[in-house]
Amino acid sequence: MARTAHALHILVKHKDKADDIMGQLKKGAKFQALAKKYSTCPSGKKGGDLGEFRKGQMVPQFDKICFTGEVLTPHLVKTKFGWHIVKVLYRT
Template sequence: MAKNAAALHILVKEEKLALDLLEQLKQGADFEKLAKKHSTCPSGKKGGHLGEFKQGAMVPAFDKVVFSCPLIEPQGPLHTQFGYHIIKVLYRN
């Protein structure tokens, strides 16, 4: 089972915006550009890059998605106490 992962995410306050961003991604929009424009997380300035992190380092719902979803395919929206996330897992190892 994977112990580490690297992911991008876009964090927004409203589910409607998260759904709209997810649809844009499905239509081929650039994840990093959307993250820079819309994400309220400090990682947005880096195109949503969260870097590599260990399993258990993120809030449980986020962690569950990262360590179980298909790679590269944007996932979401996932609601946590921080807002709504669109997640793109780059790799797990």
């Protein structure tokens, strides 16, 4: 079982904005460019890069996607912070 993951994310307040971003990704938009443009998280300036983190370090809903969701596929998840589009780059 994976103990660490490396992920990118885009954080927005509203689901309609998150759905719009997911649509742009499906059409081939670059994840990092969208993160810089839309993310309200400070990591947005770095293209949404959260770096590598341990299992249990993030809020539960986010953690679950990062450690069980398909790698390299954007996922939509809601947490107390808002709506996240999460892309896991790898797990170790």
